[in-house]
Amino acid sequence: MNTMTNSSPEAKTPDSRTSSNSKLFAALYQSVWRWHFYAGVIFAPFLVILAFSGSMYLFKPQIEGYLYKDMLTVREVGTAALPADEIIAKTMRAYPGTTISSITFPDDPQSTLALAANRNGTSTIMYADPYTGHITGILNSDETFSAFFKKMHSELVIGGTWANRLVELAACWAIILVLTGLYLWWPRNKSAIWGTILPRFNKPGSRQFWRDLHAVPAFWLSICILILIATGLPWSGVLGGQIDRLANATNTNYPPYALSFMAKPESVTVTKDIADNVPWAAENLPVPKSAAGGYMTLSVQDISAIADKQQVTLPYTISMPRGDTGVYTISTSHTQPGDNATLHVDPYSGAVLTDVRYTDYGLMAKAITMGIALHEGRLFGLANQLLGLITCIGVILIAISSYFMWRKRKPQGKLGAPGKAKDKRVTIGVLLIMLVLGALMPLVGLSLIIVLLLDWLIISRLRPLKHWFSA
């Protein structure tokens, strides 16, 4: 351990007054190290996957802009755009079996319109030239570059709830890795710059070399890693739900109808006569001399005009009403948050039923919105993307260097885990801290219970296992 840290507690000169203290610190160090080691061995592979997929997703605008350039940009900017309804009708005629659920209007005259379309059961994105109405390309929604890395980032490619919970578990344990890592890194000599904020490269390949390559960048990036995890957790299945409940309890959440994918209101126009206004059509009655129809659905063009009138700034998406009582939804898709708007509009009368802007969000909802933009590298342009990338590369480097540190130290026939602390009180004390963290992060708590049961029921009862795990 002495070579491991720049100044481990054991290295202190024994002093009668402080010897019991330093023993306690040594035990504490040992115990924290043991937790850090096990958490790292188990979760580092997942964190590497998250860092890799995240670094790819960060550059979605640039990479997809390059990959799908011909679809996303028009050949020639025309003088006037066609009415959206004409483009939709034309598309549905040209591609039978297609229904369009939403249309996204860009803020750049060179960009194409994006139509979210269901084509014979497959959800696709169709890009249309707004000046000619021609489809410039079709992508399967779940086969795009970003969809692949998004799935890797949230469901480890395999998909499903289990994978998603595993990602959340790894992210929560990463918080513990950072906290325990910072404790292990904490300089115990006042003057130790080398090995804390600057790495020592004088013995390449040595354990100290790998330790510094692990601990020094980890220290520098610790705040970035914590911020990335914190801004990602509102999406998570278990802790995300708790964050949502906390925001509700403190009245700082998103107001109702704030987000386009949340529940929508119903149309307020009386539509009772739509279904039953042609009774004579089904039966063999004479055709009347005159008849009244039902309410007409407003055109997308009308809704677009309402969006402009309500000062919703481009780019925004208009989602079609679903069923007789469905509403039109206008929602912004800006890169940077701040001008977010979601409006629900009665499809028959054009009455604006709800209009929730960023300024209407509660404090936590504002923070979560900003956090998501920061997490995705959208908050402050290229610098934000690069900061995210550096953090991702850092996480991968930290994982690699930790592997070499471990290989350097690992004895034959054993996992090479740091042994249990000699002082029982310390072991229990650290466990209690872990349990507090487990209470804050439910999946961590659950995993702790499983680990403790495994240790108690199996590992501590089988001598070879006990030896291998240094239990």
Added chain:
Amino acid sequence: MNTRSRPIRKTALVLAMTAALALSACTANTGLTDEKGLLPHLTVDIELPEAFTLDFAAPFHIRVEQHKVPVDTAEVTFEIWPENHPEERVRIPGESNGKGLYTAEHQLSTEGIYIVRCHVVSGSLEAMPAKRFAIGEEAVLSLAELEEQQAADGEAPAHGGGHDHH
């Protein structure tokens, strides 16, 4: 001293209350909503004549409400035009009959499908619902087909343009 401090205390209280009001006004958008969470809005119900006869003035009624209370101060304009011929649009101001009812009369002299749209403005609120109606048997049949097709489009994926004849 004691008598002077009272108004000051009162002023402070008023100031504090104003500040509280101003602060709560920051979430004004959500404070204005009704029990369903909707913003103030107009509901307009168009009642078309029971039957249309050529060359007879037919009455068009609408009922305007805001939060189930009749609105009598709205500006109402009826627009009527034959389907696919918006350039033949006729604008008729709606007359208020009280209790949120507005009426316009219009005479049509050719058979066909027509559209009536009501533009309703009350303060900053607007609504512009529209309905189709048909005069003459042929027009009634095509209107029925049109409505049926629209209902199908709204509910299920489109089936590629109404080829229902075998």
